[in-house]
Amino acid sequence: MTLLQTLSINGKRLNQSLDDLAQIGQLDNGGICRLAFSSQDLQGRELVRRWMLEAGLEVRFDAAGNMIGRRQGKTHGPALATGSHIDTVPCGGKFDGTLGVLAGLEIARTLQENNVELDHPYEVIVFADEEDTMIGSRAMAGTASLDAADYHRKDGRPIDQCVNQAGGNWAQLFKARRTRQDICAFIELHVEQGGVLEMAQTQIGVVQGVVGLQRYQIHITGRPNHAGTTPMDQRQDALVAAAQVVLAVNRLATNPPGARVATVGALQVWPNAANIVPGKVQASLDVRDLSQVVIDTLVSDLRAELDAIARATHTTIEVVPQLNVAPSPAADHIQEIVAEASRSLGLSHRPMPSRAGHDALEMGRFTDMGMIFVPSEGGFSHSEVEYTTPEECTQGANVLLETLLRLDRYYR
Amino acid sequence: MTLLQTLSINGKRLNQSLDDLAQIGQLDNGGICRLAFSSQDLQGRELVRRWMLEAGLEVRFDAAGNMIGRRQGKTHGPALATGSHIDTVPCGGKFDGTLGVLAGLEIARTLQENNVELDHPYEVIVFADEEDTMIGSRAMAGTASLDAADYHRKDGRPIDQCVNQAGGNWAQLFKARRTRQDICAFIELHVEQGGVLEMAQTQIGVVQGVVGLQRYQIHITGRPNHAGTTPMDQRQDALVAAAQVVLAVNRLATNPPGARVATVGALQVWPNAANIVPGKVQASLDVRDLSQVVIDTLVSDLRAELDAIARATHTTIEVVPQLNVAPSPAADHIQEIVAEASRSLGLSHRPMPSRAGHDALEMGRFTDMGMIFVPSEGGFSHSEVEYTTPEECTQGANVLLETLLRLDRYYR
Known part of the structure; x- marks a missing residue:
């Protein structure tokens, strides 16, 4: 010794x-x-x-x-x-x-x-x-x-x-x-x-x-339209839906406080022109925690929120798994x-x-x-x-x- | 006759x-x-x-x-x-x-x-x-x-x-x-x-x-960071700030109801990788109405909201005028x-x-x-x-x- x-x-x-x-x-x-x-x-x-x-x-x-x-x-x-x-x-x-x-x-x-x-x-x-x-x-x-x-x-x-x-x-x-x-x-x-x-x-x-890490691609489909001629209440704005998704991800990772992290790090808009209501958005989702249960709960809670966001914004939201590391x-x-x-x-x-x-x-x-x-x-x-x-x-x-x-x- | x-x-x-x-x-x-x-x-x-x-x-x-x-x-x-x-x-x-x-x-x-x-x-x-x-x-x-x-x-x-x-x-x-x-x-x-x-x-x-039409570029600067190792409460996520901006624009154009339209049609994220907390976002803003006063009021209300968003998300937000047609x-x-x-x-x-x-x-x-x-x-x-x-x-x-x-x- x-x-x-x-x-x-x-x-x-x-x-x-x-x-x-x-x-x-x-x-x-x-x-x-x-x-x-x-x-x-x-x-x-x-x-x-x-x-x-x-x-x-x-x-x-x-x-x-x-x-x-x-x-x-x-x-x-x-x-x-x-x-x-x-x-x-x-x-x-x-x-x-x-x-x-x-x-x-x-x-x-x-x-x-x-x-x-x-x-x-x-x-x-x-x-x-x-x-x-x-x-x-x-x-x-x-x-x-x-x-x-x-x-x-x-x-x-x-x-x-x-x-x-x-x-x-x-x-x-x-x-x-x-x-x-x-x-x-x-x-x-x-x-x-x-x-x-x-x-x-x-x-x-x-x-x-x-x-552990789960990664997804989130596909949001609305309808591209003229930003001048399309009244607000007739829009299916994929970026407005995406913004709600980004904030939902951030909220689910932050409240209540914990060690989990969730990130929308990549986001693309189509057609991505100042004068066109966005018709399509693709966003990444990256969720990490030591506990598989914590990861699964966050993703499942998010899926419920995505359904509500899709309904409210008249868009469709599809979640495609990309990576799942326990x-x-x-x-x-x-x-x-x-x-x-x-x-x-x-x-x-x-x-x-x-x-x-x-x-x-x-x-x-x-x-x-x-x-x-x-x-x-x-x-x-x-x-x-x-x-x-x-x-x-x-x-x-x-x-x-x-x-x-x-x-x-x-x-x- | x-x-x-x-x-x-x-x-x-x-x-x-x-x-x-x-x-x-x-x-x-x-x-x-x-x-x-x-x-x-x-x-x-x-x-x-x-x-x-x-x-x-x-x-x-x-x-x-x-x-x-x-x-x-x-x-x-x-x-x-x-x-x-x-x-x-x-x-x-x-x-x-x-x-x-x-x-x-x-x-x-x-x-x-x-x-x-x-x-x-x-x-x-x-x-x-x-x-x-x-x-x-x-x-x-x-x-x-x-x-x-x-x-x-x-x-x-x-x-x-x-x-x-x-x-x-x-x-x-x-x-x-x-x-x-x-x-x-x-x-x-x-x-x-x-x-x-x-x-x-x-x-x-x-x-x-x-x-009339006013168009702006909105520059949001946070801090890029590893999406795995950066706790939620230490982030300066430019995309979380941008999401709040997109929703503020949509809300100011929609409530109370009116004929004005406002659109974030283009949005870019840097470095735009699934595993990196977004450090920078550039977004377009397009506001149109028959009344100059309505346009000016919306933009001024939005500027106040942007200040609040920047404070809450620990980002800086800069608004650069691009186009102004009465x-x-x-x-x-x-x-x-x-x-x-x-x-x-x-x-x-x-x-x-x-x-x-x-x-x-x-x-x-x-x-x-x-x-x-x-x-x-x-x-x-x-x-x-x-x-x-x-x-x-x-x-x-x-x-x-x-x-x-x-x-x-x-x-x-």
Whole structure:
């Protein structure tokens, strides 16, 4: 116990690795462009692979192109796993994903240089293509389609070619699937990508789970008409109906207060001319919460309101489902252990949902999952201004280490 | 008096002329494409010019390219004028504009074959480019800019070249200006382009004036944010603000009931993505009424509401004026005479505003103006389905004739 309690990572080395990896794909504005499967992504993976080998990990690529560094444990049972991704959005920051990967690596280095042998095997996973298809974690969870034609990557490149180029083997994609017998727990350290921790002046977010997401297209059909010659009481104005829909969505998400969010982010009007009463509107709906019941209730309440709006505005409103991702709750005991680990390190912490998707969401589909958040300055992410202090990165990595050590005993 | 009371136009001939002119620019779907200054437009004008000459009119082109057919009167005082336009939208019908021109022509034929000499000179005007720049009537009213660079025709052709090609003389545009000493009254017969007469089962619309129009761009600025990670109470959602604006506009136009109309016809959202809280919205506002006071009050009430919406949604709202056309009221005595003329012909009639712009709007800027509407089936216009029955066309032309005969006495 004495040894474990005093074990801590080398923060200077962790932050140096963050800086070194950020050299690959760095843009003139300081942002990072390391699109999944690009030469920058592959170059970044090669650097991480070398570091993994230096840290004594065995490195392999699974069929989905995930890069997995593994340290054997005293037993041959299921592994404790951590990791994240190193691919970025077109202009991302140097923390989103990479912190989780490099903290996992730093823990491997720390275990190695302190000659600590865990009971469980330890894995650091670099997931493939988190920012677009999430093929890596989805293949590992068995939720990925095996048909390449089902994927439409933003850069237009076929997914099978991409995966094969990254060391995977699309034809054998099913082999990437893991189970609870392979991995007994997965913990992901990540920057918050929001402003909750900073505003609450809290050092560690104990993630309660990744929120579920339902997305819809709402089609509103009225009748286009001359804005000058059509009296108000003879209109079937699709935009007036859409305005009521936008406000209904906002009201259902806001009252009574809660953690759920609902957004109409995209809206198009036809024919979209100043002198024509709008005949058609298409709007997006995005609803997220940790609780499936909360999501379902909001959508069902909204459907009732849409019917009333359609009647009142003489329009028709059609709701077309686009996306339905169930919430992925963090395991209760992992939340408790992350909180205890934070406390033991003297770090303030608070429970919070993850409102953005992460590889942990998919990992939670088949095994015990937890996430640790550290603050994002100003709440900014997916941008060159994304920033987490070196101290906060170190604190997060130490909470991850302490959590893994405690889980190593928990699953004994 | 006996002669005048029994004078009526030849409906068959009028409708034959409508059919003949509709051959020029006829589309496969039955619509008409006779864009202003196109070869079809010039061909149509040539046909009308020949008909005018056959009807004993002297024909001249003014500097703006208006074609003016004139019959002398017993006196050399100001003229009684009528007319409209024969240019169309890209797919228009065969009545919009042409009915007013050909009814004026048919009245000239009727006067000629009955050897009726009016006290006043009589003019039939074919205005240039009603469907785009309204250069013809605006030049005649003296409200047209003399700088060709101020015009941006939809087809991209320079206005000065167009006008010169149509028999005008751009360099002398100012000479097209007329005054009350030239024209003591202008009456335009036109199809309604709306469904009011048809729904009220009324044969003749006694136009109270052409409504005024104010148009604005409304710029709403919030803050774009991640739709997943941004709690509802931390949002500055520009689309939620815009929805409140759309409903405020609709409410101010609808309650209390009245004849005013207000429309948000165009709306754009930035960045317009399902997963991003809208950061910016741009919306159009179009307000029309016969009364300047009604328009000004609505806009002023709306500005107060916009301030409240901006405060409540933590957005900023800016209102940028785009267009301001004052209402053009019809002369009271002309409205009375049109009503009397209808009554004397046994035709049902009702007062109504013109909510679309017409050449009469500009003519009303300098002389006594009136308009006569006949029904549009289904309220459709600017489309191949535009339709007014031959009987209704004949009725409208007879009301126009009777109105001119009464005005000839009125101005004696």
